[in-house]
Amino acid sequence: MCGIVGYTGPREAGPILIEGLRRLEYRGYDSAGIALVSEAGDLFVEKKAGKLANLQTAIADRTPSAAIGLAHTRWATHGRPNDLNAHPHQDCTGAITVIHNGIIENFRELRDGLEARGHTLTSETDTEAIAHLVEEAYAGDLADAVRAALRQCEGAYAIAVMHRGETDRLVGARQNVPLVVGLGDGEAFLASDVAAILAHTRRVLFLEEGDVVDLRPWGATITNVEGAPRERAETLVDWSPEAAEKGGYDHFMLKEIHEQPDALRQSLAGRVSTSGRIHAPEVAALTEAFRRVTRVELVACGTASYAALVGAAAIQDWTGLPARVTVGSEFRYSPPPLDENTLVIAVTQSGETADTIAPTRWAREQGCPIVAVTNTVGSAITREANAVMFLQAGPEIAVAASKTFVTQVTTLIVLAAAIAKARGSLGLEQELELGQALRALPEAAARALELAKDVPAMAERYLGARGFMFIGRGYTLPGALEGALKLKEVSYIHAEGYAAGELKHGPISLLDLECPLVAVATRSRVYDKLISNVMEGRARDARVIAVATEGDQGIGRIADDVVWVPETHEALSPVLAVIPLQLFAYYTAVARGNDVDQPRNLAKSVTVE
Ligand code: G6P
Numbered sequence: 001m002c003g004i005v006g007y008t009g010p011r012e013a014g015p016i017l018i019e020g021l022r023r024l025e026y027r028g029y030d031s032a033g034i035a036l037v038s039e040a041g042d043l044f045v046e047k048k049a050g051k052l053a054n055l056q057t058a059i060a061d062r063t064p065s066a067a068i069g070l071a072h073t074r075w076a077t078h079g080r081p082n083d084l085n086a087h088p089h090q091d092c093t094g095a096i097t098v099i100h101n102g103i104i105e106n107f108r109e110l111r112d113g114l115e116a117r118g119h120t121l122t123s124e125t126d127t128e129a130i131a132h133l134v135e136e137a138y139a140g141d142l143a144d145a146v147r148a149a150l151r152q153c154e155g156a157y158a159i160a161v162m163h164r165g166e167t168d169r170l171v172g173a174r175q176n177v178p179l180v181v182g183l184g185d186g187e188a189f190l191a192s193d194v195a196a197i198l199a200h201t202r203r204v205l206f207l208e209e210g211d212v213v214d215l216r217p218w219g220a221t222i223t224n225v226e227g228a229p230r231e232r233a234e235t236l237v238d239w240s241p242e243a244a245e246k247g248g249y250d251h252f253m254l255k256e257i258h259e260q261p262d263a264l265r266q267s268l269a270g271r272v273s274t275s276g277r278i279h280a281p282e283v284a285a286l287t288e289a290f291r292r293v294t295r296v297e298l299v300a301c302g303t304a305s306y307a308a309l310v311g312a313a314a315i316q317d318w319t320g321l322p323a324r325v326t327v328g329s330e331f332r333y334s335p336p337p338l339d340e341n342t343l344v345i346a347v348t349q350s351g352e353t354a355d356t357i358a359p360t361r362w363a364r365e366q367g368c369p370i371v372a373v374t375n376t377v378g379s380a381i382t383r384e385a386n387a388v389m390f391l392q393a394g395p396e397i398a399v400a401a402s403k404t405f406v407t408q409v410t411t412l413i414v415l416a417a418a419i420a421k422a423r424g425s426l427g428l429e430q431e432l433e434l435g436q437a438l439r440a441l442p443e444a445a446a447r448a449l450e451l452a453k454d455v456p457a458m459a460e461r462y463l464g465a466r467g468f469m470f471i472g473r474g475y476t477l478p479g480a481l482e483g484a485l486k487l488k489e490v491s492y493i494h495a496e497g498y499a500a501g502e503l504k505h506g507p508i509s510l511l512d513l514e515c516p517l518v519a520v521a522t523r524s525r526v527y528d529k530l531i532s533n534v535m536e537g538r539a540r541d542a543r544v545i546a547v548a549t550e551g552d553q554g555i556g557r558i559a560d561d562v563v564w565v566p567e568t569h570e571a572l573s574p575v576l577a578v579i580p581l582q583l584f585a586y587y588t589a590v591a592r593g594n595d596v597d598q599p600r601n602l603a604k605s606v607t608v609e
Pocket of ligand 1: 301302303304347348349350351352353356399400401602603604605606
């Protein structure tokens with residue numbers, strides 16, 4: 001996730017853009033860059049690795065006067081966070097400047113084609129390819145050239161483009177990544193979100209998928225990539241700057257829960273083709289190790305350990321290899337047998353959790369091949385691993401994880417598929433079925449959010465509960481465990497996550513009117529078994545909340561409250577099931593007046609053992 005901002009108008013562009021970047025820094029701060037064009041068409045570019053302050057120091061006292069400009073704050077996904085890969089990027093002639101948020105999935109082909117046609121690309125980025133495609137298509141009209149370039153691009157993007165010879169014109173485009181237009185009095189703005197421009201205008205056009213905007217100081221013309229006109233209504237935004245950083249939501253947690261469809265889209269970009277083939281180029285170098293290993297050990301803490309359970313189940317199902325999860329704090333001092341035939345997968349959002357790093361380092365010293373699954377480029381865990389798969393979920397600010405849980409699950413599923421493919425144990429039909437389910441997942445997550453509209457009222461109804469028992473079986477168990485953890489973390493109400501079949505072996509004694517049962521009862525191979533366990537709880541007067549698959553006719557008869565989620569591949573079901581449970585935890589915590597984004601006693605990243 002990166003932040004982009006652009007300005008065209010009569011005022012000095014430099015300070016407006018730097019102030020905009022400051023508002024967008026929450027989106028990432030691996031590098032920052034700015035490009036300015038003077039009235040005479042002179043281009044000034046500066047970019048610096050690290051926080052915005054580095055860029056500010058670099059341009060202090062030498063920011064040229066400019067009427068138009070673009071600026072970018074980067075959150076690295078692919079390509080190291082250095083000066084070279086920092087945005088903006090230019091074409092061969094230096095006339096065209098581009099900034100970009102997202103991933104161009106076919107960038108390798110595009111770059112190869114451009115190089116074969118004589119272009120010189122100076123960075124490792126996908127973004128630079130766009131600048132050169134615009135250069136090829138440019139015949140005096142920047143918007144036409146951008147549309148022609150985008151017709152060759154696949155993936156997710158928000159871009160802003162300017163041409164040195166057209167000093168009052170910005171062109172922007174959006175595909176699955178946010179971009180807004182701000183309309184001022186004789187000036188105009190482009191930005192990743194309204195936080196960046198709220199100090200200057202409240203008149204906003206929210207672009208939609210496939211929109212291309214041709215922006216001048218006096219107004220905006222919107223088309224699709226083919227050039228057909230589109231209309232977008234102007235919105236008057238009345239958020240405070242602080243609320244704007246949270247996208248208009250009251251808390252980062254709620255914003256991040258709602259960002260999950262986009263986070264999934266970004267995370268899956270480049271990993272599943274349109275036909276459903278699954279790719280994990282980051283682990284290609286480990287193909288031989290994947291064939292050789294005889295066991296898989298996953299290590300993680302907290303939320304990441306529940307995502308790891310889904311990964312372990314999928315690896316075991318699809319390869320036949322024994323695969324298990326051990327929490328980091330146990331793994332290090334009571335380690336499983338480790339050798340070069342044990343694949344170790346470390347799962348950590350921050351990449352800095354000491355309890356996860358220490359056992360991973362230990363495993364590396366024993367000769368294990370290691371894959372890290374993390375959200376954070378340059379984090380400590382990446383130095384312990386032979387290969388790294390990044391979540392590409394964007395920064396997560398709320399302490400309680402949401403979008404990083406769902407993207408950990410999908411990234412581990414992609415990894416599990418890659419291991420199984422390397423071993424020849426995942427048939428093409430199985431791969432395509434999974435691939436298609438992954439492709440449908442962002443939309444399904446958006447639908448799960450819509451279907452959860454009654455969750456706030458439901459949370460109110462259960463506010464008096466003494467505690468909650470969350471249950472699941474097979475693939476639905478990790479969702480139950482994560483749902484219970486969310487509730488504990490933010491509401492401070494005791495909640496236990498349990499294997500449904502184990503309920504009768506002890507914890508069933510906790511159930512009564514004051515201790516409801518939350519059943520993750522999405523469709524699965526063990527659905528009927530789980531329902532029997534729910535009936536056992538119901539017989540003890542427990543009220544039942546069920547998370548169930550749309551179309552499940554029978555569940556209404558045994559649950560007091562049902563929250564629906566769309567149908568998906570069984571291995572992906574925790575991604576959707578967790579969404580209403582995250583919301584349930586959130587609204588319960590809000591009703592209790594808790595500090596949702598920074599719950600007591602917790603830290604986002606725990607760097608001590
Ligand atoms: C802390 C956080 C948890 C998180 C855990 C693991 O305890 O409060 O929300 O799940 O660390 O974090 P990691 O960054 O390794 O995924």
